[in-house]
Amino acid sequence: INVHGKANQFDQVVEVFEEMKLSGVELDKFSCCSLIGSLTKSRDPRHAELLMEVWTLLTNQMPQMESSKDRTALSQTITALLGYFGENQQWERVGEVLADAKRIGYKLDVFQFNTLIKIHGKANQLDKVVEVF
Numbered sequence: 781i782n783v784h785g786k787a788n789q790f791d792q793v794v795e796v797f798e799e800m801k802l803s804g805v806e807l808d809k810f811s812c813c814s815l816i817g818s819l820t821k822s823r824d825p826r827h828a829e830l831l832m833e834v835w836t837l838l839t840n841q842m843p844q845m846e847s848s849k850d851r852t853a854l855s856q857t858i859t860a861l862l863g864y865f866g867e868n869q870q871w872e873r874v875g876e877v878l879a880d881a882k883r884i885g886y887k888l889d890v891f892q893f894n895t896l897i898k899i900h901g902k903a904n905q906l907d908k909v910v911e912v913f
Contacts, residue, residue, distance in 0.1 A: 781811065785818025793818045794830065812838035813853040820864035828870060835861060835877065842884040859891045866899025874899070 784792040797815055800807065807815065812834050819827045838857065858881055865873040874896075881888065893912060900908035 781814045781818055785814065785821065788821065790819060790822040790824060790827070794827070797830070797834075807834065807837055809838060809841045809850065810853065812841070813857045816857050817860055820860040823864060823867055825868045825870070828865070828868065828873065831861065831864065832873065832876070835880065839880050839884050854886060855889055855891060858886065858888075859895050862892060862895045863899060866895070866903070869903060 781793055781796050784790070784796060793815065797807075800811075815834050816831060816838070819831055835857075838854075858877060861877045862874055865871075865877065878888075881892075896912040897909050900906075900912060
């Protein structure tokens with residue numbers, strides 16, 4: 781997943797994920813974060829459903845994410861998802877990610893706030909920018 785993601789080979793990232801599922805391999809928290817990180821780089825709206833599927837897998841593993849390394853990976857993952865869904869103007873999904881983050885006890889950091897301001901600003905949603913700020 782990481783190798784193909786770094787090479788911007790997003791179709792291969794999806795293929796690896798599908799092969800893992802067919803083989804019965806369950807994604808751990810780091811595989812979920814890697815998959816999300818790779819596919820959000822594509823900005824391809826075709827990946828939205830898969831991203832939400834993997835996000836759900838990840839949020840179900842949250843009690844296991846307790847170290848600072850885990851929190852850093854989660855921060856990067858949430859930021860990437862917000863940027864991806866915002867740039868694709870999938871505002872309902874932005875809301876879902878924020879609601880899930882709140883549900884699992886994650887407190888947004890400066891990276892997520894900056895991303896929210898950026899995506900709402902690009903969409904000319906100035907009322908949302910003010911609300912976030």
